[in-house]
Amino acid sequence: MARAVTPRRKLINTGFAWTIGLLIFFPILWTILTSFKSEAQAIASPPIFLNFDWTLENYGVVMERSNYARFLWNSIIIAGGSTILGLIIAVPAAWSMAFVPSRRTKDILLWMLSTKMLPAVGVLYPIYLLFIKMGLLDSRAGLVIVMMLINLPIIIWMLYTYFREIPGEILEAARMDGATLKEEVLYILTPMAIPGIASTMLLNFILAWNEAFWTLNLTAVDAAPLTAFIASYSSPEGLFFAKLSAASTMAIAPILILGWFSQKQLVRGLTFGAVK
Amino acid sequence: MATKASRSAARLMMAPAVVLLLGWMLVPLIMTLWFSFRTYLPLRGGDQGWTGFDNYVRFVTSSAFWPAVQTTLIIVLGVLIITVVLGVLLAMLLDQPMWGQGVVRILVIAPFFVMPTVSALVWKNMFMDPVNGLFAHLWRFFGAEPVSWLSDAAMPSIIMIVSWQWLPFATLILLTAIQSLDSEQLEAAEMDGAPRLQRFYHIILPHLGRAITIVILIQTIFLLAIFAEIFVTTGGAFGTRTLSYLIFQRVLESQNVGLGSAGGVYAIILANIVAIFLMRIVGKNLDN
Numbered sequence: 001m002a003r004a005v006t007p008r009r010k011l012i013n014t015g016f017a018w019t020i021g022l023l024i025f026f027p028i029l030w031t032i033l034t035s036f037k038s039e040a041q042a043i044a045s046p047p048i049f050l051n052f053d054w055t056l057e058n059y060g061v062v063m064e065r066s067n068y069a070r071f072l073w074n075s076i077i078i079a080g081g082s083t084i085l086g087l088i089i090a091v092p093a094a095w096s097m098a099f100v101p102s103r104r105t106k107d108i109l110l111w112m113l114s115t116k117m118l119p120a121v122g123v124l125y126p127i128y129l130l131f132i133k134m135g136l137l138d139s140r141a142g143l144v145i146v147m148m149l150i151n152l153p154i155i156i157w158m159l160y161t162y163f164r165e166i167p168g169e170i171l172e173a174a175r176m177d178g179a180t181l182k183e184e185v186l187y188i189l190t191p192m193a194i195p196g197i198a199s200t201m202l203l204n205f206i207l208a209w210n211e212a213f214w215t216l217n218l219t220a221v222d223a224a225p226l227t228a229f230i231a232s233y234s235s236p237e238g239l240f241f242a243k244l245s246a247a248s249t250m251a252i253a254p255i256l257i258l259g260w261f262s263q264k265q266l267v268r269g270l271t272f273g274a275v276k
Numbered sequence: 277m278a279t280k281a282s283r284s285a286a287r288l289m290m291a292p293a294v295v296l297l298l299g300w301m302l303v304p305l306i307m308t309l310w311f312s313f314r315t316y317l318p319l320r321g322g323d324q325g326w327t328g329f330d331n332y333v334r335f336v337t338s339s340a341f342w343p344a345v346q347t348t349l350i351i352v353l354g355v356l357i358i359t360v361v362l363g364v365l366l367a368m369l370l371d372q373p374m375w376g377q378g379v380v381r382i383l384v385i386a387p388f389f390v391m392p393t394v395s396a397l398v399w400k401n402m403f404m405d406p407v408n409g410l411f412a413h414l415w416r417f418f419g420a421e422p423v424s425w426l427s428d429a430a431m432p433s434i435i436m437i438v439s440w441q442w443l444p445f446a447t448l449i450l451l452t453a454i455q456s457l458d459s460e461q462l463e464a465a466e467m468d469g470a471p472r473l474q475r476f477y478h479i480i481l482p483h484l485g486r487a488i489t490i491v492i493l494i495q496t497i498f499l500l501a502i503f504a505e506i507f508v509t510t511g512g513a514f515g516t517r518t519l520s521y522l523i524f525q526r527v528l529e530s531q532n533v534g535l536g537s538a539g540g541v542y543a544i545i546l547a548n549i550v551a552i553f554l555m556r557i558v559g560k561n562l563d564n
Contacts, residue, residue: 004295007407010373010374010375013373013374014376016502017374017377017380018376019368020377021381021384021385024383024384024386024443024444025383025386025387027387027395027398027399027440028387028390030410031398031402037489043408045413045416046413046417047410048411078386086400087295089293090539092289093289093292093293093294095289096285096286097286097290102283106559108294110555112426113550113555113558114551114555115297115300115301116322117301117548117550117554118301118305118544118549119500119501119520119546120503121523121540122308122523122540122543123304123308123523123525123540124527125307125311125527125528125537125540126304126307126308127304129307129529130303149300152293152297153297154481166284175296206389209391210391212392213501213503214317215523216503216504216507225392227391227392227504228393230391230397231393231504233396233397234508241402241408243403244398244402245398245402248394248397248398251394252389252390252391255389255391256386256390258389259385259386259388260382260385261380263381263448266385267452271449273485275449275453275486275490
């Protein structure tokens with residue numbers, strides 16, 4: 001039920017909230033705007049906000065000079081691959097925990113969550129060493145595996161909370177009507193589970209895309225994704241503001257768009273169902 | 277309804293996930309423990325044998341240890357205070373009736389989706405650069421001398437960058453919690469003439485208690501491990517070397533794996549202390 005307020009009150013709220021919202025969003029907006037400026041106008045004093053000569057030149061230069069497409073492709077493979085692999089492993093696990101719970105289900109879930117708490121830096125060298133031994137260093141396959149493992153607990157948890165909301169009575173009713181296990185899974189459970197699986201996929205893709213510890217430490221050239229691409233602008237290249245901005249915009253644009261679709265799932269996924 | 281057959285099928289379905297996570301947890305953990313008791317310098321003679329608790333003692337007694345602990349605590353506490361306080365205020369504001377609420381929400385949440393290397397670099401260069409940064413322009417406009425943020429005020433700058441990244445997370449979760457508050461209760465209090473501040477202290481804040489605890493615990497775990505933000509801005513210089521960054525430097529930069537592993541064990545213990553509290557809350561939530 002919406003609380004009734006005076007139009008004046010609503011106007012004040014609106015003005016206040018928009019000001020703060022724009023302030024928080026400003027660094028992103030500024031980066032996007034700067035990416036369309038010439039280098040000279042990007043560092044002009046006083047700064048030019050909108051009234052500059054819009055150009056796409058920086059995007060061209062960045063793509064040409066840094067082989068942007070390869071970094072992008074690596075990001076897509078690593079984030080996408082780890083998400084799909086994670087789902088293949090997590091769906092059956094979450095499924096069985098939600099529909100055939102045992103006394104130990106809760107402990108297993110909490111234990112899985114606890115593996116997520118292990119600080120990455122604490123196991124950096126062992127992983128590094130294992131990667132060298134297995135020839136996985138700077139390979140996409142290696143990163144797909146690591147990303148899948150660090151996000152697996154979140155995937156299982158999210159799926160578990162979604163599956164648990166599917167009422168068990170429906171299954172029983174279907175069984176009474178003589179549905180086989182295959183029909184049950186195919187026609188009843190799957191359609192009901194698809195929204196949950198889709199949001200899990202989305203959130204997980206975002207988390208893997210932005211991960212910046214393993215991607216920076218386990219890649220060099222061949223498998224480096226966009227996080228490493230941007231880190232290479234650290235200095236002195238970063239002082240070319242317009243090009244830095246163009247590179248940044250290209251790295252964050254896909255995720256910003258996906259992220260806007262996943263706001264609600266974000267809360268559930270990141271609090272392990274404790275806040276809904 | 278679970279038959280014996282379905283139980284064993286369920287166990288089979290769970291097995292891959294359990295085995296993988298068990299391996300992912302135990303193998304590196306045992307290796308870290310093993311290395312932490314050895315003198316291991318990959319580039320200077322390799323594994324030189326057992327040293328007992330030497331690495332543990334040396335890690336704690338090195339001159340870099342306590343400053344790193346202090347830096348870690350300041351960053352974690354600073355970011356927590358900023359994000360929780362502003363998050364509560366912002367969530368309450370966003371819960372009010374207004375025009376374009378959906379758009380404002382999107383604007384506020386956006387920083388969370390920016391990859392850490394991008395946000396660190398954009399802040400470092402385009403805002404905090406002492407010559408061309410936006411802050412330098414602003415300072416000059418008011419006739420002040422521009423500040424070289426990341427060397428002269430490195431800690432506040434890092435705290436600012438990290439807070440900007442995590443404020444959306446806190447806001448989003450607190451907003452979700454506020455929206456589940458029974459608005460009739462608030463209205464009743466309002467009608468009874470309870471002043472705004474009292475309504476906040478006696479109704480809103482207690483209702484948010486659990487959400488705030490969860491925000492604090494989850495953020496602490498992530499904040500203890502921040503890496504990219506320091507890696508691309510100061511590289512651990514100017515008093516911004518956190519415990520995890522110190523371990524990273526010991527292991528990969530100075531290639532002293534034994535010493536770094538001992539540090540890693542400390543970091544794991546520290547993270548687990550926080551994790552226990554988080555697990556309790558999440559576990560309780562599973563029961564009902």
